[in-house]
Amino acid sequence: MAQRKHIARSLRFTLSAVYTGLFTLLLLGVMLLFRNNLATNLDVQARDDIQQSWDVLKSNLRIEHDPGQPNYHPVWFFDTGDPDEANAEARIRSVLAIADEQGKPVPENLSSTYESLGMDSPAQVKRVLASNQAIWLSKKDPEGLPYLIRQSYVTSEDRSRKYFVAIGKSFAESAALLRQFDYLCLALLPLVIVLCFLTGWIFTGRSLTPVLQIAQAAQHISGSNLSLRIPSRRTGDELDYLVDTFNQMIERLEINFNQVRQFSTDVSHELRTPITIVRGQLEVALLTANTAEQYRDAIVDSLQDIERLSQIVRALLLLSQAETGQVILQKQSLDLVEVSEGIVDQFQIPAEGASLDLKFLPKVLRCPGEFDRIQIERMLSNLLSNAIKFTPAGGSICVTLGLDGDNAEIVVEDTGQGIPPEHLPLIFDRFYRVRGKEEQASPEKGLGLGLSFVSWIVRAHGGTVEARSEKGKGTSFRILLPRHGNSVDEPRVHELPSGEAMRQL
Numbered sequence: 001m002a003q004r005k006h007i008a009r010s011l012r013f014t015l016s017a018v019y020t021g022l023f024t025l026l027l028l029g030v031m032l033l034f035r036n037n038l039a040t041n042l043d044v045q046a047r048d049d050i051q052q053s054w055d056v057l058k059s060n061l062r063i064e065h066d067p068g069q070p071n072y073h074p075v076w077f078f079d080t081g082d083p084d085e086a087n088a089e090a091r092i093r094s095v096l097a098i099a100d101e102q103g104k105p106v107p108e109n110l111s112s113t114y115e116s117l118g119m120d121s122p123a124q125v126k127r128v129l130a131s132n133q134a135i136w137l138s139k140k141d142p143e144g145l146p147y148l149i150r151q152s153y154v155t156s157e158d159r160s161r162k163y164f165v166a167i168g169k170s171f172a173e174s175a176a177l178l179r180q181f182d183y184l185c186l187a188l189l190p191l192v193i194v195l196c197f198l199t200g201w202i203f204t205g206r207s208l209t210p211v212l213q214i215a216q217a218a219q220h221i222s223g224s225n226l227s228l229r230i231p232s233r234r235t236g237d238e239l240d241y242l243v244d245t246f247n248q249m250i251e252r253l254e255i256n257f258n259q260v261r262q263f264s265t266d267v268s269h270e271l272r273t274p275i276t277i278v279r280g281q282l283e284v285a286l287l288t289a290n291t292a293e294q295y296r297d298a299i300v301d302s303l304q305d306i307e308r309l310s311q312i313v314r315a316l317l318l319l320s321q322a323e324t325g326q327v328i329l330q331k332q333s334l335d336l337v338e339v340s341e342g343i344v345d346q347f348q349i350p351a352e353g354a355s356l357d358l359k360f361l362p363k364v365l366r367c368p369g370e371f372d373r374i375q376i377e378r379m380l381s382n383l384l385s386n387a388i389k390f391t392p393a394g395g396s397i398c399v400t401l402g403l404d405g406d407n408a409e410i411v412v413e414d415t416g417q418g419i420p421p422e423h424l425p426l427i428f429d430r431f432y433r434v435r436g437k438e439e440q441a442s443p444e445k446g447l448g449l450g451l452s453f454v455s456w457i458v459r460a461h462g463g464t465v466e467a468r469s470e471k472g473k474g475t476s477f478r479i480l481l482p483r484h485g486n487s488v489d490e491p492r493v494h495e496l497p498s499g500e501a502m503r504q505l
């Protein structure tokens, strides 16, 4: 029962039923039209035949009266020797009634067939005699067979008398033909309905197969099975479009799931390392330390690692708050030249310590706009600390500031180790770090969150960030910030030719 209910509600059933219903209506319409046409043609043909007989009758019937006698009577002038005329007379006389002005039939001119149809009342006879036009009507014999009748009158030669004359023709053959047509339609209709439903069922079934495949595939998809794809039929129709869209959606989900998975792994890894170190240090201290000094050293070391731990947690919290829209920009009117200059100044000492030449080259005197000072300073700090971290001694770092249309354009460029092209599109992801031999050896290990912050800050200001790099030669980050900001919700990462990565925010 439930299954039947389910089928009756299915799209396949509905489409087939609608298609069958429409087709049946159309067929009924065509049949009715055809039947109507057939009936009209049969009627016209019968009337033509009767009219022809009437013309023949008129030229072969006269109403005469014998000289000296008051009575008039109809006289026929058929040449019975001529087979054609004999035939015509027989045809006319088969359904014939002639009556005088009182409606009294002339005995030898009332055929038995017409009699069986019922002689017309005197009132009807009078009505016919008074009418200038022939009257057409249909009558039925006792067996129910229909006849088409034409009633009119013939006038005597002296125009003093009118005689009612009715002739007719059996309509039985035509009625039988129409009945046959009706039976044929009645017999064909259920057959056509069944056939129609079946073809509709088969075709809609075929057309809906990809939809079912999508549903089945969707049922099998889970977090661990996102590599599943629905094969495209390559027909270019709407369902193919649906399949492609669905596959693209799964692909995006797969990428997102992998990122989330990778992110969880990275977070656990980042948090586990300091926890293991702290635990190790404390265990060793517990087992080996004897003096207060030794305990103090162990606690200081542990505190340093705990500090790193809380640094990671703080950064992660802030980043996730930022990305879920919980951090709202505190925009104010700022001069970017002044803000950038201040940050570059702060980095002069670490740059000198790393034997790097750090320059600030503004192309404009002032660059006013609406920005969040703290976030802009954070963005520049992250870029500069990376540049210092990844540029070997003797290299240089240059920060330029200019205008590009209504945007402020900030470029932070270094002559450092560069980023291999395969890593470039990923550097804005959380915890992503380029892990080459040199990088692993690097004493100052970052969290891999700095560029994620840069990415969010630029996005929150409605701008774009673009990274270009050449391994061994250097890296440059170009940021465009609308000066009278608009914010955009979703980040869009644009693939650039190798050696470039861009995040449009």
Ligand code: ADP
Pocket: 382, 386, 387, 390, 391, 414, 416, 417, 418, 419, 427, 428, 432, 433, 434, 435, 439, 445, 446, 447, 448, 449, 450, 451, 452, 475
């Ligand atoms: P981290 O805290 O490790 O610096 P970031 O998100 O700031 O994390 O940077 C991600 C990775 O991008 C870095 O680990 C580094 O491999 C690479 N990177 C970022 N800036 C530069 C640069 N100026 N030169 C070379 N590599 C860079």
